[in-house]
Amino acid sequence: MNTAFVVKMLRKKTHHFLAISILIMVISLSMLNFMVSYISNQYQMINKDFTNNNNVKVIHVTGKGMGDTTTQISLEDSRDINKLLNEKDLADKAKAYPVYTLPTIYHDSMDTAYSLIGINEELASLVSEGCTLKEGRICVGDKKDGKIALNVPVIEEKDGGFSSTETVDLDMTAEKGATNENAIFIHSIPKNNQAYVNEKEAEKLTKIMYQKSQNSPEYIKESQLSNLIVYVSDIKDVDTVGEMLKEQNYFTSYTFNSFENFSINISTNQMILLILCVFLVIASIVTAILLMINFLRIQKKEIAILKLIGYKNEMVVTIYTRLLTILFRNIFLYTLIIYLFNYFFKLIPVSLPFLGMIVLLDTFILLITLAFVYFFGIKKICRMDTIELLKKGKEFE
DSSP, X not given: OXXXXXXXXXXXXXXXXXXXXXXXXXXXXXXXXXXXXXXXXXXXXXXXXXXXXXXXXXXXXXXXXXXXXXXXXXXXXXXXXXXXXXXXXXXXXXXXXXXXXXXXXXXXXXXXXXXXXXXXXXXXXXXXXXOOOOTTEEEESSSOSEXXXXXXXEEEEETTEEEEEEEEEEEEEEEEOOOSXXXXXXXXXXXXXXXXXXXXXXXXXXXXXXXXXXXXXXXXXXXXXXXXXXXXXXXXXXXXXXXXXXXXXXXXXXXXXXXXXXXXXXXXXXXXXXXHHHHHHHHHHHHHHHHHHHHHHHTHHHHXXXXXXXXXXHHHHHHHHHHHHHHHHHHHHHHHHHHHHHHHHOSSOOOGGGHXXXXXXXXXXXXXXXXXXXXXXXXXXXXXXXXXXXXXXXXXX
């Protein structure tokens, strides 16, 4: 017997309930797609602006309170903070690093000046993605990658001041990517050429600059210390580390400093968005299942007629499985067209990068619905006795 012909006839002669059900499912899936696209975009923005943003994971330590007095930060404080982090079981979550400000160096025969910062190589990603701060490299913002010739001033201390009449030529490898504003250097200075080197290179440059100084290398290194940076690997621990530093009377500056439990709120918001997505998906699946099973119940008379004219149970199951498969395929195409229509005509803002996820989500929902309806609807109803199907039909009510 021609099951394809029967499926075609059933599609033409279906209850109005089916048309309404299809409409409801298309609207339901479309609304779900819009909500998932919006929620995914919000989740992505939270990750970009906060969770995966290195800037919000940096705590600047600029000084320390000692009773009624204020002291400048020192290298000893860097060691003390790391020791404290270890005692609080936070050593694997945060680490303190010194930041050095070196005298200005020059390029192009003293025409171009660079304000030089020395930091640990582990902090290269905070400067820019293009900087590695490997040995022999300097990260700048105005040169392409390649060799760069630098003029390093030899500093002389005279009458309590500093001067320089001599320079030493030094070749380094330039890495483009340094900016005037980043997680390391938060103070904006217009038209300032900022450059970065690792601590070892900073020490080499310092030896060249202060080769005529009477001061000890330790004193010079301490005098170049600008501030400390505590980098926290996970945003959830920023508040904890920040509060710990405040308890030790350190002066701190970080993104969440003015907000109470901000990092916890970010994590909570992410969890709420995920729960909302899961709830919407479950609600869509339940709605679709109920609609299709109700449709099958209304189809009991047609199922009984098919059996009366000779169709076996398995054939009837096959017919209605094919019918619902075609309907679900059409529902999928309608929702996809509606999503693309909204993207191109900007009626409801949706994101094209999430199209692949939307396609997978709709496919998952429709397959789960079809499987559930098949096992708990089609197989159950289509295998009922003919008399039982007719007795429960509307004509016997």
